[in-house]
Amino acid sequence: MPDTNGVTTIKHTHIGGQAVLEGIMMRGKHNWAVAVRTPGGEIHVEEHDLKTAVSKYPWLGKPVIRGVVGLYETMALAFKAFEISASMAGETEEEQLSAKEIGFSMVLGVGLAVGLFIILPAVLTNLAVGSAAEKPFTWNLLDGILRLLAFFTYIWAVGRIEDIKRVFAYHGAEHKTIHAYEHGLPLEVETIQPYETMHVRCGTSFLLMVMVIALVVFSLVPIKALVAAWGLGSGWPTLAVAISMRIVLLPLIAGLAYEVIKWAGKQPDKPLVKILLWPGLMLQKMTTNEPEDSMIEVAVAAMQPIIAREEREAAGGVGVDPVTSEVPADVS
Numbered sequence: 001m002p003d004t005n006g007v008t009t010i011k012h013t014h015i016g017g018q019a020v021l022e023g024i025m026m027r028g029k030h031n032w033a034v035a036v037r038t039p040g041g042e043i044h045v046e047e048h049d050l051k052t053a054v055s056k057y058p059w060l061g062k063p064v065i066r067g068v069v070g071l072y073e074t075m076a077l078a079f080k081a082f083e084i085s086a087s088m089a090g091e092t093e094e095e096q097l098s099a100k101e102i103g104f105s106m107v108l109g110v111g112l113a114v115g116l117f118i119i120l121p122a123v124l125t126n127l128a129v130g131s132a133a134e135k136p137f138t139w140n141l142l143d144g145i146l147r148l149l150a151f152f153t154y155i156w157a158v159g160r161i162e163d164i165k166r167v168f169a170y171h172g173a174e175h176k177t178i179h180a181y182e183h184g185l186p187l188e189v190e191t192i193q194p195y196e197t198m199h200v201r202c203g204t205s206f207l208l209m210v211m212v213i214a215l216v217v218f219s220l221v222p223i224k225a226l227v228a229a230w231g232l233g234s235g236w237p238t239l240a241v242a243i244s245m246r247i248v249l250l251p252l253i254a255g256l257a258y259e260v261i262k263w264a265g266k267q268p269d270k271p272l273v274k275i276l277l278w279p280g281l282m283l284q285k286m287t288t289n290e291p292e293d294s295m296i297e298v299a300v301a302a303m304q305p306i307i308a309r310e311e312r313e314a315a316g317g318v319g320v321d322p323v324t325s326e327v328p329a330d331v332s
Contacts, residue, residue: 011182015306016201017299018078019170020085021163024299026174027077028306030313034081035302036088043298044088047305067258068251074203079106116154117211118246121146122239131234132242133224139242144215151211155286165289170298172197173291175284177299181307187300189293197288200268201261204287205280209257214246217253221245 017026023036023044033047053069054061060069125143126132132139158164179195180187223245227238264273291299 011184013178013182015178015181015303015310017174017178017302018081018203019167019174020081021167022089022170022298023085024170024174024302025077025081025085026299026302026306028310031306031309032077032081033302033305034084035298036085037294037298038088043301045301045305046084047309063259064252064255067255067262070258071251071254075106079103082106114247116150117147119243121150122243122246126239126242131238133227133234133238136223137219140215140219143218144211147214148211151207152283152286155283159286168287169289169291170295172288173295173299174302175199175202175288176291176296177303181303187303189296189300192296192300193291193293197290198281198284200277200281201265202280202284202287204284205277206257206261208280208283209260210253213256213260214249214253217249217256218246221249 015026015028017024019025020034020036022038023034025032025034027050029050031047031050033045036044038044052073054066060066121143122132124146125139129135129138129142132143159168173192175197176192176195177187178199180192185191221242223238223242226241226245227234230241232238232241260276264277267273268277
């Protein structure tokens, strides 16, 4: 939005989203909406009120704690969004996933993440350098490097799958649409497409920040003292303690990463912040693809109910009942 000097002013917003199967979920302060391209070419849109734990228990909004709560709520919302998209994107009932199948897939995904990014690097590190209690600095450094390598390899590998390529393209459409909104431009394909697919508040950047903060936090855990205090022997018991502490500390690390991203997102143009955010933005080149115009239309369809609700609330409006609608394919 140009100011009186002709300089573009960016209106940073709390609105965010995520890509789902053939669609996009957008989330605001008061509601969330999912838009999915159906096999028939229409855009199915669902809007729902957003209920957060912080609204009921304000103390959950304290720094660090809010990041942990937000991560849990984001995962729960992701489950609901994927359930909607999976039920609408398949051409036949056989291709549509049930809530039970989606839930099993997400639980399996969490288990895979723990195994691939926590257990496997720890085991390999233990085999390479020995006990975490005897060589803590070397052990934690190699463990962190292997964790990052596993993360990059996983992103690269899944990005080769055709269906995931489309999800990454919808991811790019989500970012472009938010950029256009932040610049105060009309949400039309022509004005949205020129923007880049990276955004400072992306979940990909958050995950990378988690990896980096984990390296610092895990290095501060006194494994040797814990093993001695609990009367455990060296070898595999020490490895088990190291792995267990990594799992236990994940909520704390997620909370710290949330605070860093939140702080950086409010001042992305400062030199120090740019340096801090640069690795995450570069990683987004792997998790976002250039979207088709039809994907931008879906992103706009998901964004419109959020903006409308924000405007109603700002004008003193009241909540609305959940809405389900069909929008023509040329929604833009």
